[in-house]
Amino acid sequence: MANQHIPVTGGCLCGAVRFESIEPPTEGYYCHCTICQKAYGGLYSATVSFPGSAFKFTKGEPKYYRASNFAKRGFCADCGSPMPFFYEGNPNVWVKIGSLDHPEDWPMTKGASWGHSAHWHTDTKVPWHEISDGLPQPTSTLAEEHVARMSKKGGG
Numbered sequence: 001m002a003n004q005h006i007p008v009t010g011g012c013l014c015g016a017v018r019f020e021s022i023e024p025p026t027e028g029y030y031c032h033c034t035i036c037q038k039a040y041g042g043l044y045s046a047t048v049s050f051p052g053s054a055f056k057f058t059k060g061e062p063k064y065y066r067a068s069n070f071a072k073r074g075f076c077a078d079c080g081s082p083m084p085f086f087y088e089g090n091p092n093v094w095v096k097i098g099s100l101d102h103p104e105d106w107p108m109t110k111g112a113s114w115g116h117s118a119h120w121h122t123d124t125k126v127p128w129h130e131i132s133d134g135l136p137q138p139t140s141t142l143a144e145e146h147v148a149r150m151s152k153k154g155g156g
């Protein structure tokens with residue numbers, strides 16, 4: 001695909017925390033779980049994954065909050081912007097796509113050439129929010145298996 005920015009860079013709203021990945025993202029997901037709704041103040045979170053070995057913070061460090069025993073959520077202590085998300089025991093990092101400098105480079109759409117995206121936990125989706133992008137919507141059971149796979153602590 002043309003015009004993708006590599007390294008992939010991003011950061012928080014105030015600029016105190018900056019990060020980069022020397023590799024492109026590998027997959028994306030929209031999460032409609034109630035934790036993500038509260039954590040990001042939105043209807044869902046939109047997240048892309050980078051190999052942990054390719055990712056580093058280039059300025060500052062986020063603060064972390066644990067809403068569950070299988071993951072920690074990073075945010076800027078100064079401006080509150082959510083950014084990285086780490087599953088316990090998994091070296092890779094999931095980053096809110098809106099924190100990238102060029103989220104337009106990585107369309108989370110059906111058939112996107114860079115990687116696969118899906119909607120998770122749609123059973124807790126806000127009912128008036130209609131999804132019409134044609135992406136898969138795995139069931140809750142599959143979502144739990146997904147978390148278990150991501151988090152060694154969760155059993156996967």
Ligand SMILES: [Zn+2]
Binds near residue numbers: 013076078079081
């Ligand atoms: Zn900030």
Ligand SMILES: [Zn+2]
Binds near residue numbers: 032033035037045
């Ligand atoms: Zn979620």
